[in-house]
Amino acid sequence: MVVKMEDLDRNQHSVYLLNFHLVMVTKYRRKVIDDVISERLKEIFCYIGNNYGITIAEWNHDKDHIHVLFRSIPKTNMSKFINAYKSASSRLIKNEFPNIREKLWKDAFWSKSFCLVTTGGVTIDIIRKYIESQGGNDEEEYCIKSKNIS
Numbered sequence: 847m848v849v850k851m852e853d854l855d856r857n858q859h860s861v862y863l864l865n866f867h868l869v870m871v872t873k874y875r876r877k878v879i880d881d882v883i884s885e886r887l888k889e890i891f892c893y894i895g896n897n898y899g900i901t902i903a904e905w906n907h908d909k910d911h912i913h914v915l916f917r918s919i920p921k922t923n924m925s926k927f928i929n930a931y932k933s934a935s936s937r938l939i940k941n942e943f944p945n946i947r948e949k950l951w952k953d954a955f956w957s958k959s960f961c962l963v964t965t966g967g968v969t970i971d972i973i974r975k976y977i978e979s980q981g982g983n984d985e986e987e988y989c990i991k992s993k994n995i996s
Contacts, residue, residue, distance in 0.1 A: 855917065863917075865916070867961075867965050868912075869911060869912070870932070870960045871959070871960075872910045872911065872957065873954045876950055877949075878909070886939065886943075887935055888902070890939075901917050902915070903917060
C-alpha cells in the first residue's frame with residue numbers, strides 16, 4: 847500500500863488520514879439486525895456523522911452487531927460522536943421498528959461497550975523510516991510505502 851499526498855485529507859491547517867474500525871453490539875447480543883434495520887442504522891450513522899466530520903468507507907452487519915470503517919477529521923471527539931449515535935439510533939430504531947421491543951424491552955438498543963480501533967495501515971517501522979528519510983531528495987519524502995494490509 848502506498849499512501850500518497852493526494853490521498854490524504856486536508857483542512858486549512860493540517861493534513862491527515864484518520865481511519866477507524868468501529869464494532870457495536872446490540873444489548874444482550876439480541877439478534878435483531880436485519881438488512882432493513884442495518885440500512886436505517888447506516889442512514890442514521892451518516893446523518894449524525896456529518897455533524898462530526900465523519901464519513902463511512904465500509905458498512906456491514908450481522909444479526910447482533912455492526913462493523914463500520916470510517917474516516918474522521920482530527921477535532922472529532924469519538925466518545926461524543928459514538929454516544930450521540932447510540933442514543934439517536936436506539937431511540938429511532940425502537941420507534942420505527944416497534945417489534946424490536948419484544949427482544950429489547952428496555953430503552954437501550956446497544957450494549958454499553960464498543961470496540962474502536964485505529965487503522966493506520968502502516969507499521970511503526972515504516973513510519974520511522976519515513977521520518978528518517980525526511981530532508982533527502984528521493985520519493986520517500988512524498989509517500990509512505992508499506993505492505994498491503996488486509
